[in-house]
Amino acid sequence: MSTVTVDGVEVEMxxxxxxxxxxxxxxxxxxxxxxxxxQAPFGACRVCxxxxxxxxxxxxxxTTPCRDGMEVETEQPAARRVAGAVVELxxxxxxxxxxxxxxxxxxxxxxxxxxPRWPGAVHERRGDLRHPYLAxxxxxxxxxxxxxxxxxxxxxxxxxxxxxxxxxxNIAAGLDAGFEDSTCVSCGACADTCPTDAxxxxxxxxxxxxx
Amino acid sequence: MSQNLVELIRRRHAVQAxxxxxxxxxxxxxxxxxxxxxxxxxxxxxxxxxAAVYGVSTFYDDLLAPRGRRHVRVCTGxxxxxAAGEAPLEQIGAGLGLKPGERDAEGSVSLAETVxxxxxxxxxxxxxxxxxxxxxxxxxxxxxxxxxxxxxxEWESLLPEPVLTRPGDWAGLRRALTELDPETLLxxxxxxxxxxxxxxxxxxxxxxxxxxxxxxxxKFIVANGDEGDPGSYIDKxxxxxxxxxxxxxxxxxxxxxxxxxxxxxxxxxxxxSKPALETAAASARAEGLLGEGILGTGFDFDVTVxxxxxxxxxxxxxxxxxxxxxxxxxxxxxxxxPAERGIQGMPTVVNNIETLxxxxxxxxxxxxxxxxxxPDSETAGSKLVCFNQCFARPSVYEVPFGATVxxxxxxxxxxxxxxxxxKAVQIGGPLGGILPASLLDTRFDFDxxxxxxxxxGHGSILAFDESTSMRxxxxxxxxxxxxxxxxxxxPCRIGLHRAHEEFASGAPVDRERLEQLLETLELGSLCAHxxxxxxxxxSLLEHFxxxxxxx
Numbered sequence: 001m002s003t004v005t006v007d008g009v010e011v012e013m014x015x016x017x018x019x020x021x022x023x024x025x026x027x028x029x030x031x032x033x034x035x036x037x038x039q040a041p042f043g044a045c046r047v048c049x050x051x052x053x054x055x056x057x058x059x060x061x062x063t064t065p066c067r068d069g070m071e072v073e074t075e076q077p078a079a080r081r082v083a084g085a086v087v088e089l090x091x092x093x094x095x096x097x098x099x100x101x102x103x104x105x106x107x108x109x110x111x112x113x114x115x116p117r118w119p120g121a122v123h124e125r126r127g128d129l130r131h132p133y134l135a136x137x138x139x140x141x142x143x144x145x146x147x148x149x150x151x152x153x154x155x156x157x158x159x160x161x162x163x164x165x166x167x168x169x170n171i172a173a174g175l176d177a178g179f180e181d182s183t184c185v186s187c188g189a190c191a192d193t194c195p196t197d198a199x200x201x202x203x204x205x206x207x208x209x210x211x
Numbered sequence: 212m213s214q215n216l217v218e219l220i221r222r223r224h225a226v227q228a229x230x231x232x233x234x235x236x237x238x239x240x241x242x243x244x245x246x247x248x249x250x251x252x253x254x255x256x257x258x259x260x261x262a263a264v265y266g267v268s269t270f271y272d273d274l275l276a277p278r279g280r281r282h283v284r285v286c287t288g289x290x291x292x293x294a295a296g297e298a299p300l301e302q303i304g305a306g307l308g309l310k311p312g313e314r315d316a317e318g319s320v321s322l323a324e325t326v327x328x329x330x331x332x333x334x335x336x337x338x339x340x341x342x343x344x345x346x347x348x349x350x351x352x353x354x355x356x357x358x359x360x361x362x363x364x365e366w367e368s369l370l371p372e373p374v375l376t377r378p379g380d381w382a383g384l385r386r387a388l389t390e391l392d393p394e395t396l397l398x399x400x401x402x403x404x405x406x407x408x409x410x411x412x413x414x415x416x417x418x419x420x421x422x423x424x425x426x427x428x429x430k431f432i433v434a435n436g437d438e439g440d441p442g443s444y445i446d447k448x449x450x451x452x453x454x455x456x457x458x459x460x461x462x463x464x465x466x467x468x469x470x471x472x473x474x475x476x477x478x479x480x481x482x483x484s485k486p487a488l489e490t491a492a493a494s495a496r497a498e499g500l501l502g503e504g505i506l507g508t509g510f511d512f513d514v515t516v517x518x519x520x521x522x523x524x525x526x527x528x529x530x531x532x533x534x535x536x537x538x539x540x541x542x543x544x545x546x547x548x549p550a551e552r553g554i555q556g557m558p559t560v561v562n563n564i565e566t567l568x569x570x571x572x573x574x575x576x577x578x579x580x581x582x583x584x585x586p587d588s589e590t591a592g593s594k595l596v597c598f599n600q601c602f603a604r605p606s607v608y609e610v611p612f613g614a615t616v617x618x619x620x621x622x623x624x625x626x627x628x629x630x631x632x633x634k635a636v637q638i639g640g641p642l643g644g645i646l647p648a649s650l651l652d653t654r655f656d657f658d659x660x661x662x663x664x665x666x667x668g669h670g671s672i673l674a675f676d677e678s679t680s681m682r683x684x685x686x687x688x689x690x691x692x693x694x695x696x697x698x699x700x701x702p703c704r705i706g707l708h709r710a711h712e713e714f715a716s717g718a719p720v721d722r723e724r725l726e727q728l729l730e731t732l733e734l735g736s737l738c739a740h741x742x743x744x745x746x747x748x749x750s751l752l753e754h755f756x757x758x759x760x761x762x
Contacts, residue, residue, distance in 0.1 A: 033701075040214070043544030045701050046735040057734050063544040078734060082702075085731040089705040117724065120712040143698060152213050161266030162539060162698070165522070167708035169698030175247050175265045182262060 002068040007075070013066040020048060020061035028074045031083050031107045033090070034144035035062045036193050039153050042145050045090075047083040047107065051076025058082065084111045090142045092116035093123055093167070094196070103195035104142065121167070131179040134191055135205055136171075140198035143169040147190035147199055159184040171198075212533055212543045214556070216263060220536045221555040223258040230537025231257040231264045235274050236479075236520055243278035243318065257537060270539040272325070272521025273479055277314040279321035283307065283353060284338040288327025288441030289641065290599035292687050293675055294334035299350055300324060303337065306354040326523065326691060328480055329444035331671070332364045332598065332605035341482060346600075366448055366595075368609035369623065374572045374584060374593050375565065376609045379455025379491075381500050383574030384462050388508050391574070397423060397467040400570065402578035404591045409435055409526070409563030410640065410668050410739065412657050415570070418560055421550035423468040425558035430470035432461050433554065433561045435531055436477035436484060439523035440640030441691065443671035445595040446564040448607050450477055450484040453568065454491035458514060460567030462501065463574050464560055465512040473514045474535050474554065475564075479521055488516045523695035527738045528561040530697060541697040542738040565595060565670075588613030588656040594670055596655070598624040601631065601674045610655070617651035619672060631676040635754070639668015641688055642743030645750035664750055681751050681758040686714040692744040702731050703741025710748075719762035726752075 002013050006026035013022050018041060023030045033045035041062040049058040051073035058079035061072075073079075087108050091098070098104040108114075123139040143162065148171060151160040159182040163172045174182025191199045220230070234253035238245050245268045253268075254261045268274050285300045304310055307322055314321035328343055330336035336345035337353050344352055345361035352358045368376040387396045401416030422430060434457060438446035449457055461473040477484035492514050495501040503511045517535055524530050525540040532553050534540040553559020569592050573581050582591045590612040596619060598605040603625030610619065620626065620633060627633060637645045638655075644665035646653060653663050660666055675684060689711035696703045706728055713720045729745040736742040751759060 041544065043737055044699050046737065047701075049735065060544070063546070065546060078730075081727075082731050082735045085727060086701050086735055089709065089731070090701055092709070093705055118709045118712075120709055142701070143704065145699075149213070152215055156215070158215075158260035159262055161260075161262040162541070163266055163269040165270055165539075165541075165698040166693055166696040166704060167698075169704055172262065172265055172269075174262050175250055183260065 002066045002070070004066045004070045004072060006072045017066045018062055019050060019059070019064045019066060019070070019072055022066050022072065023050065023061055023074055030061050030074050031087075031111060032062060033087075033104060033107060033142070033195050034146060036146050036150070038193075039146065039149040042149065044143070044145055045086065047086050049079035049082055050074050051079050080111070084113050087111055087113045088116045089118065092118035092120070093142065095122045095125055095139050098140070098196050102197050123170075128178050129202060131184070131186070131202070133186060133202055134179050134184075134188070135200050135202045136173065136179070137198050138170050140196045141170050142196055142198075143171070144195060146193040146195065147171060150189040150193045155185065155187050155189050157183050157185050157187070160190060212529070212538065216259065216538060217536065217556050219258050224555060228258060229256055231259045231267050232271070232520060232534065232537035235264070235268055236518075239274060239278060243314070243321075245274050259537070263538070266539050267537065270522065271519075272323070274520060276312050276323035277321055279314045279318050281320045281340060282323065283320065284323045284325040285311070286326065286328045286330070286334070286336040286338070287324045288331065289637065289673055289687065289691070290327070290331030290442045291334040291336055293673060293679065294600045296683070299335040299337065302350050303353050325480055325521070326439070326695075327441040329438070329447040330361055331442050331444055331673070332600055333361055334600040336361065364606040366452070366607040366609070370584065370593055370609055370611060373609055375449070375453070375456070375568050375595055376607070377453065377456070379453055379457075379459050379571060381455065381459050381495075381571075383571030384459050384466075384500065385506065387463055387466055387574045388506050388510060393467050393469065396463065396574060399578050400467065400573055403573045403581040405566060405569050405573060405581070406590065406657065407563055408565035408569070408594070408670065410642065410666070412667065415562055415566050418550055418562070419464060419468050421548065422470075422558045422560045425551045427558040429472070429555070429557045430468055431554040431557060431559040432464045432468070432470045432473035433531065433535065433549075433559055434461055434473065434475040434564055434567050435526060435528065435561055436475050436564045437519055437526040437531060438478065438564070438669060439526045440669045440671060442599055442637065442673040443597060443640055443669040445597050445607055445670055447481050447484060448595075449564050449568050450475075450481070451487045454488045455495065456568045456571055457488070457564055458491055458495055458501065460562075460570035461514060462505070462512045463570045464562065464567065466510055468558075468560055470560070471511050471513075473512065475514060475516045476519055476525070476531055476535055477516065479518050485516050485518045492516065522697070523691075524697040524738070524740050527740065530738075531561060532559065541699045544737060585612040585656075587611065588654070589658060590656040594655075594667065596623075596670045596672055599671075599673045601627050601676055603628045612656040613654055615652050616646060616655050616672070619655055620651065620674065624672070627674060627676055634675050634677050634679055636675070637673045637747060638671070639666045640671060641691055642666075642739060642746055643668040644746045645684075645754070647754040664746060664753070666746070681755040682714065682760050685748060685751055685759060686711065688744070688747055689714055692740070696740065700735070700737035700741060702735035703737070703744075706732050707741065707744060719760050722752075722761040725761075
């Protein structure tokens with residue numbers, strides 16, 4: 001057990017708990033994009049940064065274990081500045097705005113991030129509609145790894161992978177020949193967790209494009 | 212790293228299955244590219260899911276560029292850039308009629324970029340098949356199909372008695388096995404304050420202590436030979452000239468922490484390193500210095516040498532562990548640290564090659580003697596430094612810590628060749644700060660360099676002469692940074708690409724937005740690649756702002 005203070009609220013945390021768990025226990029909001037409570041923390045998006053007393057740099061809440069006596073500030077200025085800047089970078093790689101209601105759109109709104117100021121390259125549009133239920137729009141992928149981990153940790157189907165590196169990073173099903181030619185069992189866990197609807201139910205596509 | 216995939220690999224390792232990366236590399240060696248049939252085959256042999264194998268096949272440079280019967284790789288590292296700018300790749304590409312990453316229709320010739328071949332002492336360098344040629348006239352020799360192996364420089368120690376530039380004699384391991392027990396050896400390494408030579412400077416003894424205390428059925432030692440820092444060819448020399456010293460250091464680490472097996476990961480850009488290490492390991496086994504019951508004691512330790520496949524970030528320790536296990540070389544969040552959960556989920560020590568090469572001296576002579584090697588510095592031990600082609604006597608030198616950078620540049624390496632003057636030096640690799648000529652009197656050690664925004668890093672000292680454009684340096688470094696980002700964390704994956712776009716555009720760079728981006732990279736990145744790339748940019752902003760085209 002450890003006692004952690006989050007924005008002045010003391011919480012008792014079990015061994016193995018993270019600062020994100022502590023923030024939730026204290027009723028405080030911390031932005032996240034790559035986190036899904038059904039999966040092991042991944043630490044990729046870096047928008048869950050929080051201030052920590054006596055730490056020169058903000059720390060990622062999702063991968064930092066609680067230690068007794070820690071004092072966390074969720075809205076520390078540097079942490080929130082970086083979180084906003086990262087969300088702006090994520091928006092800048094998409095060819096259009098994320099659909100309203102997606103986790104990315106909601107986090108951006110809450111952090112007051114509007115139009116990205118980076119005019120450079122965006123992901124090339126590449127839609128894969130070969131599966132009867134699951135649509136994969138590669139250009140909307142922000143490489144958060146949630147679909148890959150859902151397939152690995154939740155479903156155990158191992159049908160998805162991260163691909164490429166750097167700005168070209170993306171995802172693929174199987175040998176990149178679509179869900180049907182992979183070990184996909186059509187469970188939909190990937191679509192359920194995707195924060196941008198890069199993977200979604202085909203039936204929802206017309207609705208998304210109207211928005 | 213996926214715990215499920217690591218568990219799959221652990222089970223396959225027990226039956227000595229090859230890793231997926233091994234199988235994919237063999238496919239490229241055999242027929243010049245990775246096909247879907249190769250991926251399916253790699254999945255069957257390694258036990259990894261097909262999708263995971265696909266992910267691996269899209270990550271490493273060596274698996275991505277198709278190869279013709281003649282495969283030409285042009286080094287675009289920072290030393291080659293300082294010597295010749297973009298000319299080698301442009302001219303060789305034009306001469307062969309190929310862009311980087313292309314192969315001609317007949318499959319006879321192919322062209323790729325590579326960073327870096329470790330011939331920074333005689334840049335520019337090109338690898339033509341298995342031959343690495345370098346220096347004046349190399350472009351003409353490549354285009355005339357007349358390449359020849361470039362000479363390797365001789366190294367030199369400026370210490371009264373060489374510590375690192377000597378052949379290994381296994382005296383440290385002999386003493387440790389006869390006169391010391393593992394606890395005493397560990398205490399000696401802790402007292403010696405051996406700091407990591409790979410960049411971060413973390414105390415080796417502390418790392419060992421964590422691994423010794425961690426619970427695990429097995430423990431592993433990993434020697435990080437992924438010296439990807441352009442401009443550095445120090446670990447290359449240790450692996451190729453003194454492989455015994457590295458192996459002895461690994462065995463000592465194994466003895467101190469209770470590990471029975473070690474892995475060396477060396478780079479595919481250094482084709483001589485793996486054979487040199489394997490030959491030395493075979494000799495050591497024959498002499499009873501590796502294997503079971505070393506020197507007649509109950510200590511067992513052996514080593515496997517693995518070659519990477521082209522990725523800078525694999526030099527980061529968690530990415531290195533992923534690569535050794537044949538996975539995508541992406542970084543994992545710490546904790547858990549490798550000392551708790553590394554290879555096959557077991558406690559693992561990851562030390563840089565040069566760090567390990569320091570250990571035999573500590574074991575043989577003790578911590579006191581080790582502290583005496585650098586009387587003018589707080590940093591213990593000695594350091595290998597190396598210089599780029601712009602210097603009159605570029606080579607690898609063993610120096611004590613504490614000399615000024617000016618002394619190293621002028622007296623040790625002879626100043627710049629052809630009467631050129633130093634405009635600035637970048638120390639320790641692409642994540643190191645850039646020291647302008649006005650600050651050359653800074654002392655070369657961990658603390659003094661950190662105070663001016665620089666670092667010891669890998670120990671490379673790379674000079675830019677007066678003709679160098681600092682905007683071009685910034686563009687070059689950011690291109691490297693963006694190309695090599697593993698793609699895991701958002702700040703590095705997107706931010707370095709944006710920073711490179713800004714500098715490459717030719718348009719004025721918005722200083723305020725750039726500084727916000729540097730802060731995002733520094734505070735937000737998952738590993739030292741993203742958080743370190745701003746260091747040289749900060750130096751350029753401080754010392755050469757007028758050259759960067761800022762607004």
